[in-house]
Amino acid sequence: MVYVTYTTEAIVCGSRANNTSDKAYLLFTREAGMIWAVARSVREQRSRQRYALQEFSHVKVSLVKGKSGWRIGSTQALTNYFIQAPSRIGRGGVAYVIKMLRRYVHGEHMLNNLFDDVVVACQEIVVAADIETVQQLQQLVELRTLHGLGYIAVPKNLQSLLTVTFVEAVATSDPAALSEIDRLIVQAAHVSHL
Numbered sequence: 001m002v003y004v005t006y007t008t009e010a011i012v013c014g015s016r017a018n019n020t021s022d023k024a025y026l027l028f029t030r031e032a033g034m035i036w037a038v039a040r041s042v043r044e045q046r047s048r049q050r051y052a053l054q055e056f057s058h059v060k061v062s063l064v065k066g067k068s069g070w071r072i073g074s075t076q077a078l079t080n081y082f083i084q085a086p087s088r089i090g091r092g093g094v095a096y097v098i099k100m101l102r103r104y105v106h107g108e109h110m111l112n113n114l115f116d117d118v119v120v121a122c123q124e125i126v127v128a129a130d131i132e133t134v135q136q137l138q139q140l141v142e143l144r145t146l147h148g149l150g151y152i153a154v155p156k157n158l159q160s161l162l163t164v165t166f167v168e169a170v171a172t173s174d175p176a177a178l179s180e181i182d183r184l185i186v187q188a189a190h191v192s193h194l
Helices: 088-104 112-127 131-148 156-162 166-172 175-192
Strands: 005-018 022-029 033-039 057-066 069-080
Touching: 005 088, 005 112, 022 057, 022 112, 033 057, 088 112, 088 131, 112 131, 112 166, 131 156, 131 166, 131 175, 156 166, 156 175
Parallel strands: 033 069
Antiparallel strands: 005 022, 005 057, 022 033, 057 069
16 A cells, blocks of 8 residues: 655644654644654654654654554654743743644644744744733734634734734734733633633
8 A cells, every 4th residue: 555745844732652662743734734643663762753853843744644643754853942942931932832722723624824823923932032022922823823713703903913924913012902812812712612
């Protein structure tokens, strides 16, 4: 039987031990959405993939879909946002974004725009200097994620936040808009039961 290999970018959102030396990884991929994929012998000391597949890593990965699910072929580490963050505030912001992805994104759906938003948001959180900026970036990426997944409809006064860059959105946001974003996020979480 011939299997097709898919090469895509992914963010490692979690992992769990599988058998003696294998490990299953929760990957948020550009083309396939949120998937669990198994890497063989990755827990062995001689494995080259073990460092590339750390949590919070942005990787380029080759995946094969078999009878029992996805398997990881090769990986290339691009960056690890958690390690790259120079402060505790930045590391907490990155962890928040990954936890938010695990909460809202389920299943194998192509989510190119959402993936790009998450990558840019993590890059901006890593370089953010203060806690207020990190919190605003967290709100914006959560708003865009919930809107992209169809959990909320964004009112007209906040529509511009969906199209501008994160830096522009943080620079132009006011306290009233931030409180409205908070209200929308809480409402979406309540309605979706997530």
